[in-house]
Each structure stands twice: as structure tokens, then as C-alpha cells.
Amino acid sequence: MPRLLHLLAIPLLALTAFAAHAEYIPKAARVAAGVYAIVGPLGQRSADNDGLNANSGFVVTPTGVILIDSGASRIGAQKLEQAIRAVTAIPVRWVVNTGSQDHRWLGNDYFASRGAETIALARTAATQAQFATQHMTGLERFLGERLQGTKPLPATRVLAGESASIELGGEKLLLRYTDAHFPGDAMVFLPKTKVVFGGDLVFVDRILGVLPFSSVRKGQQAFKTMVALAPAHVVPGHGRVCDLAKAKRDSGDYYDFLANVVGAAAKEMEAMDAVLTRHADLPAFRHLENYADLHRANMNRAFTEFESQ
Numbered sequence: 001m002p003r004l005l006h007l008l009a010i011p012l013l014a015l016t017a018f019a020a021h022a023e024y025i026p027k028a029a030r031v032a033a034g035v036y037a038i039v040g041p042l043g044q045r046s047a048d049n050d051g052l053n054a055n056s057g058f059v060v061t062p063t064g065v066i067l068i069d070s071g072a073s074r075i076g077a078q079k080l081e082q083a084i085r086a087v088t089a090i091p092v093r094w095v096v097n098t099g100s101q102d103h104r105w106l107g108n109d110y111f112a113s114r115g116a117e118t119i120a121l122a123r124t125a126a127t128q129a130q131f132a133t134q135h136m137t138g139l140e141r142f143l144g145e146r147l148q149g150t151k152p153l154p155a156t157r158v159l160a161g162e163s164a165s166i167e168l169g170g171e172k173l174l175l176r177y178t179d180a181h182f183p184g185d186a187m188v189f190l191p192k193t194k195v196v197f198g199g200d201l202v203f204v205d206r207i208l209g210v211l212p213f214s215s216v217r218k219g220q221q222a223f224k225t226m227v228a229l230a231p232a233h234v235v236p237g238h239g240r241v242c243d244l245a246k247a248k249r250d251s252g253d254y255y256d257f258l259a260n261v262v263g264a265a266a267k268e269m270e271a272m273d274a275v276l277t278r279h280a281d282l283p284a285f286r287h288l289e290n291y292a293d294l295h296r297a298n299m300n301r302a303f304t305e306f307e308s309q
């Protein structure tokens, strides 16, 4: 009997080990007619997920597929292409980037080599060029040799103005700056289906991160702009596709808290440490992943931003 148990234990252990190192295979999920989201895992970049720990999406038109955000590497981009292939044989004609963070655009070069045009607002493309080396160095640590073949290609068709409207195959896309997570970040709205791709303005299921160069003030403004569009579906930058109410609970309300409570205290010249300690435990947001790691640092950066205004 012990010997039988022993025999049974081996395949179980093997299965467990396999699950711990399961490769992430992106899958498209329908959001609205012709509109799909590819929702990535919530955790950190890894060789198993090829840096696809963020959301992408695409719009199928009769004249070509419009991909929104191209993944973090050449291999990641190939995986996204496979996910699109599972839905349609129509090739990717356009790649639109919502931001300059690695997983938004480092797959551009792959799709360009397949004949796609890469498109972004001007400041998004400029920030891509500015961060390219830093992001490649950072990714190397997480992806190792799976980063091989990846060449940073900032979007080549740059759109002027604070917002821009482009159209392919009868599908209109409105791009508008958010400047929240990275300078030059943008959101993409599809008026026909009322779907918004929020890019890194919107995090659900996990708490948003305020980086040293992020802007809580601009994030709060951009979120209000997004609300005014009255989207029927929100594809967040990270987390599951949701409605506006959930996006507001997980991101909009948090921007409001950071600006109206922490920012206001900074403007009143209160002591930062006392403010951070007072708001260390927020029941409205503590269910979000990464809350314990990021909440205090987020408040710290919000305080610093509003203090200097």
C-alpha cells in the first residue's frame, strides 16, 4: 500500500511542478461586435508570460485588424498574433500604442516586419524612444534569452494634437492623452461599440501604481474625461474587462482619494508621515492585488506631486 501511494505521488508532483511553470498563452475574448480583449496575468513580467502581464486588444475590420498594444517582446508579439489568428485570418494592418511602457509597444518591430503600420500620438512615440534602453535592460532581467530578437521600434506614424481620430475599414478610433502612468500615455475610444481601451489609466483587480514620473492630477482629470465618454465596456490596462462602475471603484475613486485627500493635505502643508499613516488602511481598496506593496508608496508620490504645485 505505501508503495502504491508512492507511485501515485510522482505524477501528482510532476503536475504541480508543471503548473508552477505553465507558459502563458494569450487568448482573445469578445468584448463587442468585432472588438476583442486579450487579458494578461496580473503578476510580474516573467519568462513564462513573456512580459504579457498587461492587456492588449484588437478590432477586426474588413480591410485589416487594428491591434491595440503589441506586447513586450518579439516572442510575446508572435503569441498575440496567434491569439488573433484564432479569431480571424485577416492580417494586422495597424498597431496602435496606448503608451510607452514595455508591454505596450516592444512588439511593434515584429508586427512592422509582418507589414503593419505602427501608430501613436506624438508624445507617446517620443516617450517610447526616451525609455527604450531602460525598458530593454529591465526586461532582460525578467525574460532572459526570451527577449532575443526584440528591437525597440517607436511608433512610426505619429499623430499631432491633444487628441486624434483615425479610421480603418469603417472603424473609427479616437485617441486622447491621459498622461497618468507614463507621460504621453493615451486611451483609445471606439464610438461605434462604445468600448474604451484605457491603457495604464485604468487598473482593475489590482491597485494602480504611481511611478516617480506618473501624474495623479492628470490621471484624475483623464479619468473624468473617460467617464464623460460614457463607455459601455472598459478594457483596462490591467485586470478583467469591466463596466464603468467597476473601473471607477478600482481606479477612479483611488485617483480621487490620492488627489482630494492626500494631495489636499500636501497643499495644506501637513506632515507627510502623519498623512500616510492616517490613511494606511483603506477598506475600499485593500482587496486589490498589490495593495500592501504599493499603497503607501502611491500616497508618498501623490503627496510629493501636490506639494510642489
Ligand SMILES: [Zn+2]
Pocket (backbone or CB within 6 Å): 054, 101, 200, 237, 238
Ligand atoms: Zn502597465
